[in-house]
Amino acid sequence: MRPLAQSETFMTVAAPLAVGVLAVALWEIACRAFNVPIFLLPKPSDIAATLASDWLTLLAALGMTLRIALQAFFAAIVIGTLIAFLFVQSRAIEMSFFPYAVLLQVTPIVAIAPLIIILVKNTQVALTVCATVVALFPIISNTTLGLRSVDPGLVNLFRMSRAGRMQTLWRLRIPSALPYFFGGLRISSGLALIGAVVAEFVAGTGGRSAGLAYEILQSGFQLDIPRMFAALFLITLAGVGLFTIMVGLSKLALGAWHESEVGADA
């Protein structure tokens, strides 16, 4: 058996973990040594204590934010994929509509969120719409690129075999697009969460949906800084969790054949 330190999998987990533990320990020591007041920078132990005492409300808030993020993510996948399929049908469609898709990407969500929140009565739906707008573009652009990135030799082969439009789509275009599509999912999952949090911030405390952003705002008003950090920690955790799930899905779908995944376990 090889020593643990030489194992690739062990190192990919252990090395960043060690850095994290070290950073948290330094933080704790520094806070204690310099007597930093808790309302400026709480110690990790303070944050942990808050997590332990307020876990019920914080988890409920996390659930709310995750729900909006996931709804938006799925909406973005469905809408984005449909738009991508539409785009590859003809260059004319893509040329006419792609600039507007870009518009969607470059408009800051904080600028249009108030508008959406006014227009859409239901706060939940409004927040989901905001997050969807943020998460949509990577799916559209990546899936469109993927559906177009087909080996021209294989296209010729399909033509020579008199393959129908649907056959070409199912057997050639969709599998060719998968690596790009999963790349889009990775970016988009994180963006959906960011979109959800940003929309919650804009909606402010007026809305009845008490997500993590609401918790952060509330804690700010109450100068409950450890609680702010605890909420922030949960948002980060949710983002990393979503990303990890996307990486796992991608590995499941492409692991056997695609270069990006094949190299990883070598």
Added chain:
Amino acid sequence: MTKRFPNSTQALAPVDLDVRDGEFVTLLGPSGCGKTTLLNLIAGLTTPSSGTIEWWGGSFADADVAERKLGFVFQAPTLMPWARVDANVRLPLDLAHVDRTSAEQGVAHALALVGLSEFARHFPRELSGGMQMRASIARALVTSPNLLLMDEPFGALDEFTRNRLDADLVRLWWERKLTTVFVTHSIYEAVFLSTRVIVMGAQPGRICKVMAIDEPHPRDESFRNSPRFAEHCRALSALLTEVSVEQMRS
């Protein structure tokens, strides 16, 4: 027939080529002489700017679909990376809605012909370049084509692999009475494989000379090492020089 690209480059000057049943015709010439264009025209991948292609006496459109079974091997293996070798070879049958049982039999047979039976369940990336090319040939043979078109299939392979694949190909052609049109820029390959070599020239692409390789079949490695082989190569090389000198003058 002629071929002119949309950007008005004349890819092919008037070309008249007749391929007979059971022939192994090689298109030989420098790059840019329209070999691939001519092959794509035969495959129906592009349409001629003028003139016609006749398939077993009919036009491309009305030739009986069942009659016009083509096998095409590209410069690259062009396998689907997400599908295992057997699924790759089965593709033309799947696209033609052949039922699964007879398709699998066809695939097993085609893989046996190219010596890849053991690798049916592998992914293309797990095979060497030569083996990928064999899989590509198996896919072209699986429909039992009555015309096999090959576009510099072994151009990217090392010489040892290429020689072995050439020997296998010429044996398959002989055993299965395959009519083949083969594109190459290797004189040795052309002499080894062909019954007839078409020497093409560039700008615009056209047929310059035709040379028959009148040697018995089936050919194997002993032919490659025979003085007759060397003689054919020298003659063909001289023809090519003649063509390029003519080109320089005009």
